[in-house]
Amino acid sequence: MIFRQNQIQCPNESSMTYVVRPGDTLNSIAARFGTNLVGLLELNPTLRLRTLTEGMTICVPRVPQRPSCINGAYYIVKEKDSFYNIAQRYNLPLNILLEANPEANPYDLKVGQEICIPNVPAGCPFGTVVVIQQGTRLSDILISYNLSLNELKEANAEFNPNIIVPGTELCIPPGTYQECGPNSREYIIKVGDSLSTVALNNNTTPSALLIANPSLRPANFLISGTKVCIPNA
Known part of the structure; x- marks a missing residue:
């Protein structure tokens, strides 16, 4: 069943309606609006975990409207x-x-x-611009920069995930990709790697690795192709 905007009334003034977009999940919506799965289900008591569909209208915590932002x-x-x-x-x-x-x-x-x-330039004001290389797949981009497809599409309105064109510039949103600083070097996760093995093989500790890669979860060190920063000894 798909709910329409005029068929739902949110329980209080601190909540508002949200129309589900392609790729949304309950967890991703909850994170976007600063709540958790329990809080989201409390606002939507009739919502079942498997009924989330594109075009459905649900209730989410209210956030202030965007201000005007000329230049x-x-x-x-x-x-x-x-x-x-x-x-x-x-x-x-x-x-x-x-x-x-x-x-x-x-x-x-x-x-x-x-x-x-x-006073910031348009385009990719808060992220990093990268160029798609020959042979790159969508999964390579999402894994390398720890992104969801929705996050990539929100930062690149013209991007077509079904057609990956070499030479295309992509905006990588902040918090998902980091350049390694002068006190660290880049390493690409390979099959069989883990947080502990990467730390051991590079004479460092798991804690030091996570500090050097604040946007990565421990599970990211299991995904081959992920770029991580190795702190210098």
Whole structure:
């Protein structure tokens, strides 16, 4: 059964409707709106785990509407973000960031909320641009940069996942890909690798590896093709 926008009423003012998109899962929607599976099911008591379909309307935690953002770019607030660390990350004076978001409560930023980062170029303002190489498959891109298909499509509106064209530039969203710093080197996970074996073979510890790769989960070290940073001894 597919619910339409006018056939659902969310339980309170702190929730709002959301239309399910291709590739969505309950877990991905929950993460996007700063809740968990239990919280999402509490807002949708009639929703069963296997009934999520494209076009369905469900209830999610409410986030403030996006502000106007002329000559800037929208940024989606993530867990542990604050105006202070966002301003530092993009080399902005804090007061300029606050002035660009007059309706946002600086003491109560919501995960999933969109804010305006002023005076940044269009295109890929918060990510890394990479060029697709000959022979690259969609799975290679998603595994290498620890991305979901939805995350890749949201950052690249014109990208067609069914046609991978060598030479195409892709925007890799922040938090999913990192360049290895001067105190580390790049390593590509091979079949049979794991967090512990990579640490042992490179004279480091699992904890040091996870610190050097803050966007990766331990399970990512099992996926061949994943790029990781190895801290120098």
